[in-house]
Amino acid sequence: MTAVLKIALGQIPVTMGDKRANVSALLRAIEEASAEKADVVVLPECSLTGWLSPAARRLAELIPGPLTKRLGLLARRKKMAIVIGLEEKNGARIHNSAVFIDRRGEILLHHRKVNELEIGLKLYARGESLRVADFAGIKVALSICADSWTPEVTDALYVLGARIIFSPCAWAIQPGGEKSNLAWIGSNYAARTRGRNLHIVAPNGVGPVTQGPWKGRVLQGGSLVFGPGGKKLLQGPLSRSALLTCLLPSRP
Numbered sequence: 001m002t003a004v005l006k007i008a009l010g011q012i013p014v015t016m017g018d019k020r021a022n023v024s025a026l027l028r029a030i031e032e033a034s035a036e037k038a039d040v041v042v043l044p045e046c047s048l049t050g051w052l053s054p055a056a057r058r059l060a061e062l063i064p065g066p067l068t069k070r071l072g073l074l075a076r077r078k079k080m081a082i083v084i085g086l087e088e089k090n091g092a093r094i095h096n097s098a099v100f101i102d103r104r105g106e107i108l109l110h111h112r113k114v115n116e117l118e119i120g121l122k123l124y125a126r127g128e129s130l131r132v133a134d135f136a137g138i139k140v141a142l143s144i145c146a147d148s149w150t151p152e153v154t155d156a157l158y159v160l161g162a163r164i165i166f167s168p169c170a171w172a173i174q175p176g177g178e179k180s181n182l183a184w185i186g187s188n189y190a191a192r193t194r195g196r197n198l199h200i201v202a203p204n205g206v207g208p209v210t211q212g213p214w215k216g217r218v219l220q221g222g223s224l225v226f227g228p229g230g231k232k233l234l235q236g237p238l239s240r241s242a243l244l245t246c247l248l249p250s251r252p
Contacts (some may be wrong), residue, residue, distance in 0.1 A: 003251055005136055005164075007201055008033035008041040009223045009244040011236045014170070014205035016212070017055035019048050023067070025241075026084065030071075032243045034078040039136065039250075044168050044205040045085035045113075045145050046096060050219075051170035052212030056123060060087035060094050063110055072105035079103050081135065085144055085168030088112070093125040098142045098168050100133070108133045111142035115150045119213055132160045136250045145169040148200055149188040158198055163252045167202045172209050172217040178238050182222040186232060194230030199248050201225050206241050 010029030015021040026043050033041035048067070049055040061067050067086065075082045081102050088097035096116060100109035112127025113120075130153065132141045141162035147153045148167045157165055173181040189200050202224045209217040223236035225246050234246045 003137065003249065004247040005039040005250045006037060007225070007246050007248055008036055008038035009201065009203040009225070009236065010041055010043045011203055011221050011223045011242045011244060012043060012047070012205055013207045013241050014044060014047065014050045014219055015207060016050040016210045017053045019055070019059045022048055029243060030074055030082060034080055036243065036245055038080055038245060040081040040083060040166070042083040042166050042168065042201055042203045043085065044203050045170040046087055047085055047168070047205070048087050050209065050211065051096070051172070052120060052123060052214055054123070054212060056087040056094050060089040063088050063097060063099060064107060068099055068101065068107060072101050072107070075101045075103060076105035083142070083166045083168065090125070094123060095127060096120065096124040096144060098144050100140065100142055100166065102135060108135060109140070109142050111144065113144040113147055114153055115146045117146060130156050130160065132157060132162045138163050138250050138252055140164045140166065143167045145171070148192060148202065151192070154192045158196055163197055164199045164201065164248060167200055169202045169204045170219060171204050171222070172214055172219050174216065175218055178218070178220040178222065181220065182238070186224060186226070189224060189226040190230035190232070193226045193228060197228050197252060199225065199227045204236070206239055
């Protein structure tokens with residue numbers, strides 16, 4: 001019998017600039033994932049203030065810091081790994097980062113987005129490294145959103161041994177363009193996983209973008225999981241919050 005991991009994707013509402021509301025939303029998703037007996041719960045990119053929110057300059061956190069320590073205690077108590085995208089304070093710099101907190105409550109992986117879009121570089125400093133780690137018998141890695149659309153990033157992680165890439169995302173589009181945007185994003189994930197034994201798990205947030213240079217867009221939801229052969233294994237609903245689950249093999 002093939003060993004599997006139950007993965008939960010928290011397609012949560014992201015309120016621009018409102019850290020308190022966003023932390024409440026992600027904690028609710030963690031509780032729901034625990035009730036579903038998930039092995040890993042994965043939450044979106046920039047979950048503290050929303051992607052491109054200028055509030056990140058005030059509200060970004062150290063890693064490790066108060067939120068990661070709080071999530072570590074939750075992970076250990078619930079025996080469930082937690083992946084989250086969050087804004088990281090690093091001296092005078094802000095990074096668009098993600099962490100993988102394992103079942104012991106320890107930070108197993110810490111990633112800073114490498115392929116930050118040009119529009120994001122005015123706020124976020126670019127990451128400069130890639131890593132993989134062992135979890136439950138399989139090598140896992142982190143990327144963030146556009147990292148996984150970049151062949152060089154996913155190729156490098158695959159060569160390093162990653163078989164599951166957890167990729168917090170913040171896809172946003174002008175209202176009315178949700179379906180076409182999701183189709184384009186899906187085609188990129190299909191290209192990255194075609195011809196290789198690789199899964200990409202990509203949760204997205206939902207809600208209006210009310211701050212920053214993308215003001216007027218909407219976080220469209222539509223969270224995705226793609227697997228070997230470029231096969232789409234899961235797609236979340238558009239424009240509404242949801243907790244989604246899927247089973248992935250825990251052996252390469």
